[in-house]
Amino acid sequence: MKKPIISVKDLVAKYGEKTILKNISVDIYPQEVTVILGSSGCGKTTLIKNILKLYQPFSGSVKIFDKEVTSMDEQEFDDILSKIGMLFQNGALLNSLSIFDNVAIPLEQHTKLSKSVIEKMIKVKLDLVNLGHAINMVPSELSGGMKKRAALARAIALDPDILICDEPSAGLDPLTSASLDDLILKLKDLLNMTILIVTHELASIYRIADRIIFLDNGRLLFNGTLEEVKQTNIPEVKTFFEIGKF
Ligand SMILES: Nc1ncnc2c1ncn2[C@@H]1O[C@H](COP(=O)(O)OP(=O)(O)O)[C@@H](O)[C@H]1O
């Protein structure tokens, strides 16, 4: 068995008094694609945000690269963050900046590379997501799919070991969303990344998933490989894989 690259143990997450995640324990393995599933509001985004310390876990342990991160200070954790790319639900490109400048952000924040090296890296990343031609455009000139690809180029700007995507296909038509999946898979192989992704699209899950984490109302209902999920008798999980809905 491979050693996990992210290991979550007995994680409890709350917003104020409200408990959202109830003792979640999951491992994410290197170079795998792990899909987080569960109905809206079950705590998928909360799990990601607690792993990334965007919210401080109430209790439990989160290890990334075998290091306990819950107790790290900001500076120490920054080092870990520089090895993790993130693609959030609402893409969040800065609308006033060009695509070039958007992709430059992590490179300027986390490295001391010269301007000319940064420029070359941006070009390489934009070519990887087929946006070389859009380098000087601003987000409002891009289609929905192109914006996601630009956000993806920014997420991989630092050649992260881990890429975390929270519903990257939200709002895209099925064809565009399929091509985004293919792109994520291509980048995973090219850059040797571990991927943690929230998605509801059955077709996409079958294409990309190695492992499935299924959450239900803040609890872990299923955790296993794509092969194992096909054999499961857990009603909610079975139903989802039969009809593609929660
Ligand atoms: N910042 C917040 N403050 C308070 N409650 C929140 C906050 N973010 C999410 N929630 C609540 O936590 C629950 C889980 O939300 P979330 O993790 O976003 O679910 P999912 O991503 O699975 O749709 C929901 O009931 C949601 O309303």
Ligand SMILES: [Mg+2]
């Ligand atoms: Mg969410």
